[in-house]
Each structure stands twice: as structure tokens, then as C-alpha cells.
């Protein structure tokens with residue numbers, strides 16, 4: 001083990017991303033690989049966004065706009081808020097890390113769910129913050145009383161992913177309002193809405209509409225999922241102008257590339273494209289869920305663009321066997337060792353996954 005890295009960093013294991021398609025192609029020597037591992041939008045971004053970054057008008061020899069003026073103003077119009085209440089980031093991931101760095105100091109306490117997005121924990125450990133990973137009920141469902149019960153006098157940050165990665169579960173409106181109103185004033189509540197566009201439950205409400213519940217509220221959004229721009233790395237946070245001013249104190253000056261800013265702004269304006277791909281994914285999420293349930297498997301009800309399915313044997317073995325068939329999904333860490341997470345791909349990709357899974361589950365060695 002290295003004695004170069006700081007001891008608290010050595011306690012971290014690197015985030016394990018979904019296996020890249022090209023890596024598996026190289027390993028298996030095949031061309032025909034389906035990736036359903038990183039909750040990307042299989043339909044891609046708005047063609048207008050692709051066109052906007054394809055020309056040579058971007059002046060790539062220049063640094064990007066350090067304040068992201070055009071994108072922030074487009075987002076401000078989109079949300080009906082002043083541009084001073086928005087900060088853009090190199091994916092929402094950068095902003096999670098930045099929030100931990102800006103709003104908490106060593107020894108302060110952070111709350112997040114378990115299982116949930118691993119980067120809340122990574123951001124906390126990197127800052128030497130203490131944390132409580134609050135177990136979701138049955139590993140799947142948020143419980144507001146459990147979250148409130150875990151608050152300590154040192155708690156400074158709460159991260160809630162709703163809809164949650166990897167469970168697809170969400171906090172319904174009334175409960176979210178209760179959570180936001182009940183947290184002590186000093187706590188910054190961060191509601192990570194990476195999958196918000198896919199939530200269609202009648203009692204789901206975006207936290208952007210609950211900003212009157214508390215001052216210390218930050219809402220995270222991303223262009224990586226429904227907007228189909230994961231490769232360009234653009235996310236943003238919406239909060240009070242005071243909170244954004246504080247984030248800007250530490251934000252790296254040119255954190256979002258020019259193509260990222262330009263494509264995100266154009267993608268935001270193409271509502272028809274967004275709606276068409278989201279509708280297809282919501283429809284196919286239902287079909288995938290039904291097919292898995294018809295095969296006798298338990299599926300967590302999902303409000304996102306992925307489903308979590310209990311394969312009733314080691315998920316890692318199923319993941320490995322699917323890889324051999326050219327299908328990349330995601331194996332889950334504890335407490336979901338018997339579950340795999342599958343992104344809702346295009347219908348033909350879902351077919352291929354279902355067919356491969358059926359063969360894998362019939363194999364008594366798995």
C-alpha cells in the first residue's frame with residue numbers, strides 16, 4: 001500500500017464505473033456488445049445539440065466561458081429563477097464533491113442513504129467528514145423518519161438521491177416536504193435529481209418546486225441522463241444566490257468545456273426530443289419490469305431509467321455470465337449482492353438482455 005496518499009484517502013476504493021463497451025469488445029473479440037450499465041440515454045442527445053458542437057465555430061483554442069453565462073441564463077429561464085441561483089459543473093459529480101468541500105469541515109457529519117450513489121460517501125471521506133449511511137427500508141425504500149432520526153448536532157449535509165440510484169425509489173411529495181421542513185436549520189439538504197425526467201408517479205414532485213420549504217436547499221441536476229450528454233460532463237446546482245456565491249469561491253475557473261456548455265444549452269431547448277426519448281424509456285421500463293416479473297423475478301419499482309432486479313443468486317456471477325454474452329449490466333455491492341441493475345435501453349437491447357438473462361439463469365453453474 002502506498003505511503004504517499006493521505007491515510008483517509010487510502011481508506012477509499014475507487015468508484016467502479018460501468019464497464020465500457022469497447023473494453024468488452026476488445027476482451028471478447030466481438031463487435032456486438034450491449035451496454036446497459038451506466039444509465040445513459042440510448043437515444044442520445046438532441047440532433048441539434050450534436051450539430052451545434054460539430055462545426056468549427058467553438059473556438060476550441062480559447063478557454064470556455066468561466067461563468068457559463070449562456071447556459072446559466074438558459075437554465076434560469078427554464079426554471080424561472082435568477083441566473084445567480086445556478087452553478088454549472090463538470091457533471092453533477094463534480095458538484096457533489098464541491099458541496100462537501102465548501103459546506104462542511106473536518107469532523108462535521110453527513111447523511112445519505114444506503115444503498116445510494118457512492119459519490120456522497122467518497123466526497124465525505126475525502127474531506128474527513130464523518131457520515132451515516134442510513135439503510136433504506138428493505139434495502140429499497142426511503143424512510144423520512146429514519147433520515148431525521150440519524151441527524152446529530154454535527155450534521156451539516158444531507159444527500160438524497162430521488163429517484164434513487166440504484167433502487168429507482170423516490171420520496172413522495174408530502175414526505176419530502178416534511179423532511180425539508182423538519183431538518184435543523186444548519187443542515188444543507190442536497191436533493192440529487194439526476195433521474196427526475198423519468199419520474200412519472202403522481203405523488204412525485206421535483207425539489208425545485210419546494211424551494212420555499214427551506215433556505216438551505218440545493219437541487220442537483222445533470223445533462224448526462226435524459227438529455228443524453230454523459231460524454232460532455234455537464235451538471236448544475238440550483239440554490240440560493242448566497243449558496244452559489246460560496247460554491248464559486250472554490251469552483252475551478254473553467255470547469256465545464258465549451259462543447260459541454262453549448263450542447264447543454266441547445267439540448268435544453270429541444271423539448272420534443274427530450275420528451276420522445278423519455279416517453280419511450282418510461283414505456284420500456286414498464287415492459288422490462290413486466291417481463292422480469294413474468295420470469296418470476298422480484299423487481300424494485302423504478303422511477304428512473306433503470307431497474308434493479310433480484311436474480312436470487314450471486315449478482316456478480318450473473319453479471320460475469322452476461323458479459324460473456326456481450327451484455328453489460330451492473331453487479332451491486334452489499335446489501336444487494338443478489339441484485340443486478342439494468343439500464344432501460346432500446347427495445348432490441350432489452351430483448352437481447354432478456355434472452356441472455358434467461359439463458360444465464362437456466363445454467364445451473366451460475
Ligand SMILES: Cc1ncc(COP(=O)(O)O)c(C=O)c1O
Pocket residue numbers: 038039090091092093094117161164165192194221222223224230233234235
Ligand atoms: C444519483 C446520481 N447522481 C449523480 C450522478 C453523476 O452524474 P454526472 O456526473 O454524469 O452528472 C449519477 C450518475 O450516475 C447518479 O446516478
